[in-house]
Amino acid sequence: MALLELSGVTMRFGGLVAVNDLHLTLDPGRLYGLIGPNGAGKTTVFNVITGVYTPNSGTIRFDGADIGGERTGRITRRGIARTFQNIRLFGDMTVLSNVKVAFHCRQEAGLAAAVLRAPKHSSEEERVDRESRELLKIFHLEAAAEEKARNLPYGSQRRLEIARAMATSPRLLLLDEPAAGMNPHEARELMDLIRWVRDRFGMAILLVEHNMKVVMGICEIVHALDYGSTIAVGKPAEIQSNPKVIEAYLGGA
Amino acid sequence: MKGFLLAVAVVAVLFAANALFTGALGAGLAMSPYLLQVICLAGINIILAVSLNLINGFTGQFSIGHAGFMAIGAYTSAYMTVNFGDRVQSVLSFLPSAARDGAVLLISLAAGALLAAIAGFFVGVPSLRLRGDYLAIVTLGFGEIIRVFILNIDAVGGARGFSGIPKIASFFWIYLFAALSIVVVYRIVHSSFGRTLIAIREDEIAAEAMGVDTTRSKVISFVVSSAMAGTGGGLFGHYLMYLHTNSFTFLKSIEIIIMIVIGGLGSITGSVVGAVLYISLTEGLREFAQYRMVLFSLMLVIIMIVRPQGILGHREVASFLTRRRRLPTVPSAPL
Numbered sequence: 322m323a324l325l326e327l328s329g330v331t332m333r334f335g336g337l338v339a340v341n342d343l344h345l346t347l348d349p350g351r352l353y354g355l356i357g358p359n360g361a362g363k364t365t366v367f368n369v370i371t372g373v374y375t376p377n378s379g380t381i382r383f384d385g386a387d388i389g390g391e392r393t394g395r396i397t398r399r400g401i402a403r404t405f406q407n408i409r410l411f412g413d414m415t416v417l418s419n420v421k422v423a424f425h426c427r428q429e430a431g432l433a434a435a436v437l438r439a440p441k442h443s444s445e446e447e448r449v450d451r452e453s454r455e456l457l458k459i460f461h462l463e464a465a466a467e468e469k470a471r472n473l474p475y476g477s478q479r480r481l482e483i484a485r486a487m488a489t490s491p492r493l494l495l496l497d498e499p500a501a502g503m504n505p506h507e508a509r510e511l512m513d514l515i516r517w518v519r520d521r522f523g524m525a526i527l528l529v530e531h532n533m534k535v536v537m538g539i540c541e542i543v544h545a546l547d548y549g550s551t552i553a554v555g556k557p558a559e560i561q562s563n564p565k566v567i568e569a570y571l572g573g574a
Numbered sequence: 575m576k577g578f579l580l581a582v583a584v585v586a587v588l589f590a591a592n593a594l595f596t597g598a599l600g601a602g603l604a605m606s607p608y609l610l611q612v613i614c615l616a617g618i619n620i621i622l623a624v625s626l627n628l629i630n631g632f633t634g635q636f637s638i639g640h641a642g643f644m645a646i647g648a649y650t651s652a653y654m655t656v657n658f659g660d661r662v663q664s665v666l667s668f669l670p671s672a673a674r675d676g677a678v679l680l681i682s683l684a685a686g687a688l689l690a691a692i693a694g695f696f697v698g699v700p701s702l703r704l705r706g707d708y709l710a711i712v713t714l715g716f717g718e719i720i721r722v723f724i725l726n727i728d729a730v731g732g733a734r735g736f737s738g739i740p741k742i743a744s745f746f747w748i749y750l751f752a753a754l755s756i757v758v759v760y761r762i763v764h765s766s767f768g769r770t771l772i773a774i775r776e777d778e779i780a781a782e783a784m785g786v787d788t789t790r791s792k793v794i795s796f797v798v799s800s801a802m803a804g805t806g807g808g809l810f811g812h813y814l815m816y817l818h819t820n821s822f823t824f825l826k827s828i829e830i831i832i833m834i835v836i837g838g839l840g841s842i843t844g845s846v847v848g849a850v851l852y853i854s855l856t857e858g859l860r861e862f863a864q865y866r867m868v869l870f871s872l873m874l875v876i877i878m879i880v881r882p883q884g885i886l887g888h889r890e891v892a893s894f895l896t897r898r899r900r901l902p903t904v905p906s907a908p909l
Contacts, residue, residue: 371783397785405783411776413888414769422773425766426785432794435765436758438577442765449766489785 322385324349324525325370325401325493330379332362332369332549339365341549343379347493352519353527354540354557358569362549363529364406367495371403372396384492398426402491404482406498406529412471416462416481419470420453423488453488460484460514476507480514487518494518496528500535508532512539537561545569584753592746610745614813616853617748618806621755623833623845625802628759630831631839632768633795634775635702639713640803641826642720643690645819647804649730651686652739652811655679659740675742683751683808690804691797693720698796703789705778709796717827725819735818736811743812751809755802760842762798771795775840832870836877838884843891848884 325347332340340362347353355363368374370381372393381389388396402423411419428449434442457463460480465473470481479499486494499515500508516539519526530536536543537557545553545560547569553560560566595613597604605613626640659678666674693716701712730736762768770791773781782788811817829852837848855873859866877884 373779392787393782394785394787397783402785403783405780409777409780409783411773411780413776414772418769418772421766422769422781422786423784425770428766430766432762432765432767432798435767436761438761446766485784 323347323382324384326380326382327366327370328380328382330366330369330376330381332365332374332376338549340369340376343546343549343551345544345551347525347527349492349525350519350523351525352516352539352541353525354536354543355527355529355546356531356533356536356543356560356566357546357552360548361546361569363546364497365549366546367403367497367529370396370495371401394426397489397491400490400492401495402486402489402493403495404479404486404497404499406501408478408482410470410478410481410485412469414470415467416457416470416473417450417453417466419481419485420456420488421449423485424449424453426489456484456488459518475502479503479511483514483518487522492524494524494526496526496530498529498531500530500532503532505534508535511535515539585750588746588749588753591749592744595745611813612853612857614745614748615810616850617745617752618810618813619830619833619849619853620752620846621748621806621809622803622830623837623849624752624755624759624842625799625806626830627834627837627839627842627845628762628771628802629796629799631834631841631845632759632763632775633771633792635792635796636707636710637713637796637799638710638824638827638831639697639715639717639720640799640830641822641824642713642717643694643800643803644807644810644826645720645724645822646693646807647683647686647690647801648807648811648817648822649686649724649727649736650689650804651682651808652736652817653730654682654685655742655812656736656739675740676747678740679742679747679808679812682812683805686808687801687804690807691801694797694800695793697800698793702792702796713827714824717822717824721819721822724822731817733819735816737816739811739815739817741812741815743809748809748813751805755805756842756846758798758802762795763842767791767794772840832874835874835884838886838888840888841884841886841890844884844886844889847886 323346327343327345330340330343331338343366355366357363365374369376372391375390380387383399383401388399411422428445430439430442430445454463454466457466460483462477462481462484465477470478473481483496483499500511503511512535515526540557543555543557543560544551545566552565552569553563593599594603595605595610622640622644626637629635629637655678662678662681663674666677697712697716701708724730725733770781770786773786774788774791778788833848833852834845836851838844856866859869
């Protein structure tokens, strides 16, 4: 069964149709790419999936349940996590705390347990601390654990965003331009990291990216959008030679 | 166990200090009534500042109606004591009088805190569901509405003020609750739930995307803050023995905001420092009463220029004692 299924999703902003009758099916554990020229509606697709916008029509099913119109937090708790195109870290919190916040949605001890410092709260805090540090280690951020997030270099901030999203234990990870602003070397490292994370944790990944080397290098299936509509779906090699995609990027002859 | 012993020690110290200050250990050792009153009012201001900091400083939601919740707590608990205090006293007639007064105070404060919390819930739910400055606007209106509302209730004295409240809040009780509010806020902030509050302050959209139920976190924070303000108000009434709505104007809310801004939004020790500093300055400058507000404005302007994050910023006095732990060993990604 498909993990995420968008059928006939349309998102309009006044007269502008940002996403038009989109059909998108994602299977568990696979790596998908979403490409398209600027303004094609890629980030809007992310915002519709994560409940930031409620689509005007169409249905979004995650793991069999209709999630259209649910709040973002609830959708995250169901198992969809995301990163942001313009980095949105909790700047004044430490790197470690940034990750810990994302663990909160899987924790049970409530406010009363925290105020009374119940054993349940303490043991859970210990577990979260341990698991957060493990995640930081995976993303090569352990040395900066006590650093404020805003003081990290750009590449590390991007990695921290992914680490933080991972802490919600997602089954689907949405990465919005993870390689934006990275040099070729950093982008290559990121590709290895994304592939490695997928192999180790086995979640499906959908990434929006302008860096075609990254998309074509790691994605198994690529979905191309233009003006909010699907123009092609297929393996990277097929997409690269698809005349519609070439036209969307380079303009008609 | 360590915490329990510490709590017992704090209670014992407060009890002894109370006895010393009020002259129970010898009239010669007693503090001047004026100074004692200033110290007690400082304690109440600590409760108000620490609680306001939870919502303003840590959660980043600007509330400017704290005096309104203080008023609800003050009038509710005073009403309870005046009308039902005797009944509680007679039920507990087997206890010594100090213990009976304490019981009456605790019951009244609980009622005041509860009503303030309920008010906080009904103010918070509609305004905190939204992102942005709605809370500031709603609490601004709420504070005034509550004041005018109370002014028109004859059962609590109306415009004459509410008099005849027994003086059962003492230095001991005020500082016990001040210590309690510091502990509660500290524990909330240093918990998993507290991290969600700070995350909301830092970036609400990202917090929601990380699975935080932002509305729920904000409302809980606001309700806890309101309940604590209500407790502070209750102590205020039972200490001064008289309440008038003029004590709970918009200016009072602003005073509490000044305290936490001076001390540092997002620092508990900052709130304590701010509250004590504010009270010391208002009392110390009593001779120059007409220039007092000018001086305060000047001080705020200077602080905003020189140290916009407040005296302590986001830090605590104890933050210099953080320890680092060893990292666990797990396989790393190929980088």
